Structure formats: C-alpha cells, structure tokens
Amino acid sequence: MSIHLIVLAAGEGSRMESDHPKVLHEIAGAPMIAHALGVADTLEVSARVVVVGHGGDTVRATVLNLDEDIRVFEQPEQLGTAHAVSMAAPAFKDATGDAVVLYGDTPFIRPETLTAMADARKNGADIVVLGFNAADPARYGRLITDGNTLTRIVEWKDATKAERAITLCNSGVIMAEAATLLRLSATVGNDNAAGEYYLTDIVELGHAEGLTAKVVTCSEAETLGINTRADLAVAEAVFQANARHEAMVNGVTLQAPDSVYFSYDTHIGRDAIVEPNVIFAPGVTVESGATIRAFSHLEGCHVGSGAVVGPYARLRPGAELSNNVKIGNFVEVKNAQIGDGAKVNHLSYIGDAEVGADTNIGAGTITCNYDGVFKHKTIIGKRVFIGSNTMLVAPITIGDEAMTATGTIVTRDVPDGDMAIGRHRQENKTGLARRLFQKLRAAKVAVKKG
Ligand code: UD1
Ligand code: CA
Numbered sequence: 034m035s036i037h038l039i040v041l042a043a044g045e046g047s048r049m050e051s052d053h054p055k056v057l058h059e060i061a062g063a064p065m066i067a068h069a070l071g072v073a074d075t076l077e078v079s080a081r082v083v084v085v086g087h088g089g090d091t092v093r094a095t096v097l098n099l100d101e102d103i104r105v106f107e108q109p110e111q112l113g114t115a116h117a118v119s120m121a122a123p124a125f126k127d128a129t130g131d132a133v134v135l136y137g138d139t140p141f142i143r144p145e146t147l148t149a150m151a152d153a154r155k156n157g158a159d160i161v162v163l164g165f166n167a168a169d170p171a172r173y174g175r176l177i178t179d180g181n182t183l184t185r186i187v188e189w190k191d192a193t194k195a196e197r198a199i200t201l202c203n204s205g206v207i208m209a210e211a212a213t214l215l216r217l218s219a220t221v222g223n224d225n226a227a228g229e230y231y232l233t234d235i236v237e238l239g240h241a242e243g244l245t246a247k248v249v250t251c252s253e254a255e256t257l258g259i260n261t262r263a264d265l266a267v268a269e270a271v272f273q274a275n276a277r278h279e280a281m282v283n284g285v286t287l288q289a290p291d292s293v294y295f296s297y298d299t300h301i302g303r304d305a306i307v308e309p310n311v312i313f314a315p316g317v318t319v320e321s322g323a324t325i326r327a328f329s330h331l332e333g334c335h336v337g338s339g340a341v342v343g344p345y346a347r348l349r350p351g352a353e354l355s356n357n358v359k360i361g362n363f364v365e366v367k368n369a370q371i372g373d374g375a376k377v378n379h380l381s382y383i384g385d386a387e388v389g390a391d392t393n394i395g396a397g398t399i400t401c402n403y404d405g406v407f408k409h410k411t412i413i414g415k416r417v418f419i420g421s422n423t424m425l426v427a428p429i430t431i432g433d434e435a436m437t438a439t440g441t442i443v444t445r446d447v448p449d450g451d452m453a454i455g456r457h458r459q460e461n462k463t464g465l466a467r468r469l470f471q472k473l474r475a476a477k478v479a480v481k482k483g
Pocket of ligand 2: 258260
C-alpha cells in the first residue's frame with residue numbers, strides 16, 4: 034500500500050487549558066502528533082502532510098524535527114476539517130494514488146486498520162470511512178448507512194433525534210483517491226449548525242455523483258481522541274496497557290506490570306526481568322536477560338545482556354552498560370560507558386566517563402566531572418579497583434589494574450598497576466576520647482540539674 038497521509042492538527046484544543054498546542058502534549062514521552070504520524074512507520078507511505086494552525090510554528094518545528102521530509106501547511110483560520118484538507122492541496126498537485134486523513138489528536142490508529150481500509154478501496158469503495166460503535170455516542174458524527182453503503186455523515190449538531198440514536202460513529206479517518214478527496218473537499222459548503230466546512234460532507238457529495246462509500250470499523254479504544262487532560266491520562270493508560278502486554282508477549286517478565294512505565298520507543302529483549310516500579314523514559318534499550326530491579330529510572334541508555342540495574346538506580350542519557358555490568362542502589366550513571374562485567378554497586382555518581390571491563394568501583398565514588406563551567410572526562414582502565422569514597426577529579430585517567438585507596442582525592446593520572454593514595458595520614462591521641470566523653474557527660478548532668 035502506498036498512500037498519502039494527511040494529519041489535521043490546526044485545532045486549538047481549548048479544553049486542554051494549556052499554553053501549548055494540543056498535539057504537542059505527550060503520551061509515553063512523545064507528542065501525540067508523533068504517535069499519529071507513527072502509523073506510517075510500518076506502512077508504505079508516499080508522503081506525509083500535516084496541517085497546522087494554532088501554535089503553528091511550534092507544531093511545525095516539532096514535526097520537522099521528527100522528519101524533515103514531512104510537508105507542513107498552515108490553515109490560518111480553522112474553518113472546518115474540509116477546509117483544513119484543502120490547505121494541503123499544493124502537496125497533491127500531481128499526486129496519484131490514495132490519501133487518508135488522520136487527526137493529530139487521535140494517536141492510536143493502527144497500521145492494520147489503514148490496511149483494512151485500503152483493502153476496502155481495492156474492493157471497489159471510492160470513499161472509505163473508519164467508524165466505531167460508541168458506548169456513549171455523545172457528540173460524534175453519526176454514520177448513516179443504507180445496507181452496506183454509507184450514504185451520509187451527519188454531525189451531532191445537525192442530527193435529528195432519530196439520527197442521534199445511531200451508535201455507529203465517525204472516527205474522522207477517511208480514505209479516498211487523493212484527487213477525489215481534494216476535489217470533493219473543495220466543493221463542500223458551510224451551511225450547517227457550526228458554520229464550518231465539514232470534511233464529512235464529502236460522503237454525501239460523492240454519493241450524489243454515484244461514488245460509493247463504505248465503512249470499516251475499529252474498536253472505540255483505537256479511535257480515542259484527546260480533548261482534555263483527563264482524555265490525555267486515559268490515552269497514557271491505554272498506551273501503557275498495550276506496551277506492558279506487548280513486552281510480556283515478547284518474553285519480558287514484568288513482576289507488577291501496572292507499576293512499570295514505558296516510553297514510545299522502549300525496547301526490551303527476551304528474558305529480561307523488570308521488577309516493580311520501574312520507569313523507562315525515552316531512548317532506552319535493554320538487551321536480553323538483563324534485570325532491572327525495583328524503583329529504577331532509565332532514560333536514553335543501553336543496558337547490555339545479563340546486566341543487573343538497581344534497585345534504586347538512575348541511568349541517565351548516554352549511559353552504556355556492556356554485558357553483565359552491575360549497577361547497584363543509589364548509583365547514577367550519565368554519559369558513561371561501563372565495560373563488560375564492571376561493577377558500581379553502591380551510592381556513586383559516574384558521569385562523562387569510561388570504565389573498563391571487570392573494574393570495581395567502591396561505594397561513594399564520585400567522578401567530579403564539572404568545574405562549574407566545563408564538563409571533563411574520567412577514563413578508568415580494566416580490572417581497576419577504585420576504593421570507597423574516591424573523588425576522581427576530571428579530566429583524569431586511571432590505568433589498567435590500578436587502585437585508589439579509600440577516601441582518595443585523585444587529581445593526577447594514575448599509571449597502569451599503580452596505587453593512588455591521597456589522604457591525610459592518621460594519628461591516634463591516647464585516651465583523648467575517654468577524657469572527652471567524661472567532660473561532655475558531666476556537662477549534661479549539670480544542664481539537667483540547672
Ligand atoms: C470530527 C468529525 C466528526 C467525528 C469526530 C471524531 C467533522 C466535521 N466532524 O468532529 O464526525 O465524529 O471528529 O473525533 O469532521 N481541524 C483542523 N482544522 C479545522 C478544524 C479541525 O485542523 O478547521 C482538526 C482538529 O485539530 C482535530 C480534527 O481536525 O484534530 C477534528 O476537528 P474537531 O473540531 O475536533 O472535530 P469534531 O467536532 O470533533
Ligand atoms: Ca474532536
């Protein structure tokens with residue numbers, strides 16, 4: 034199937050009560066319009082077109098950032114969905130083939146559904162509309178059918194009582210030959226209750242010309258549209274439920290699925306285990322057989338096969354853990370490559386660093402990577418032992434099989450095989466503790482009597 038995608042995203046979305054355009058509000062870490070456009074990822078799409086209006090500049094920038102090949106058109110005034118489609122006409126001057134209209138605020142339309150619509154086109158329907166049976170049809174447009182044929186779509190505002198009783202509703206997704214879609218959209222009038230140019234009117238106009246229209250149906254969840262923050266939360270929940278299910282189908286153990294949050298692009302390999310209360314922010318890949326323990330937060334990172342992360346670990350962007358790495362509790366890793374089998378088990382910060390294979394980083398180690406203006410790099414070799422509470426003042430290099438003594442502040446490079454000790458020598462004062470205790474306890478007694 035090769036098809037043109039037209040995504041309408043000019044509406045204001047006033048019920049979001051937001052300073053940001055509705056379609057930029059995020060679901061699973063990606064703007065909802067990215068989800069809507071994402072349907073194209075697994076389909077053969079000849080072109081993607083987005084119509085913007087409210088907040089047009091920011092929506093345009095976001096869309097072009099997703100893919101600079103997407104064509105963006107502006108609808109200066111929101112005069113209706115047919116008018117919005119007409120704004121995209123320049124993209125279709127010489128276009129052959131079909132086009133499908135989607136909404137930027139309806140993020141979950143599946144590629145399989147568009148394929149079913151394309152099949153209906155192949156089977157002779159000139160116009161194919163995606164419908165659904167609504168539990169509560171509310172203010173959706175109603176699909177008026179005659180046998181198998183769709184004859185008209187009536188908007189709720191214009192519907193009679195009898196038409197409002199129909200539960201087969203319009204999702205808004207419409208497919209037709211691009212030329213037909215554009216031609217009919219341009220002839221739609223605005224003589225209706227809303228005074229808008231309704232795209233839905235192309236069905237009746239087409240029918241009058243002898244074109245046939247058919248309905249393909251999908252589940253109501255798939256056509257979920259977002260108008261309010263409450264809808265946004267529902268959409269997030271739908272996404273998460275799908276993502277959890279998909280992870281388990283792909284062989285990931287989720288001990289408490291409802292407490293694990295995925296992003297639009299999370300990728301987790303087979304036989305990985307994810308304990309409760311884990312958050313995958315965008316950009317995370319976890320290889321097979323890794324374990325992500327409870328209460329960990331991962332973003333923009335890669336976890337190698339057999340690695341164990343957490344509990345209570347934080348992997349920030351650029352954290353690259355090779356196979357069998359161990360990152361323990363209260364450890365933060367950022368922009369750092371950790372070599373095979375290396376361990377950072379307790380209470381450490383590893384940022385802007387390279388850590389060699391089989392190196393052990395002791396509790397409380399900090400890579401002091403920031404001088405207040407610049408970031409500097411720490412390079413640690415293979416099979417190194419970093420003693421607890423070492424401060425590695427970057428830029429710094431620690432050679433292979435070197436050691437640092439506990440509590441060392443490392444300010445000079447340590448060659449291979451050397452031991453760095455940088456701390457004050459200890460002195461014991463004979464009996465001083467005992468004398469001090471006696472003095473303090475006496476003082477306490479005096480205060481109580483006071
Ligand atoms: C539309 C359909 C209705 C359907 C419903 C499903 C029409 C006339 N009605 O109604 O049958 O049941 O969606 O949710 O099409 N937009 C523009 N420019 C405009 C107007 C709208 O880009 O001038 C965009 C909006 O940003 C939105 C989409 O088109 O993404 C739908 O517009 P909206 O006003 O929400 O249409 P509904 O009244 O919900
Ligand atoms: Ca709507």
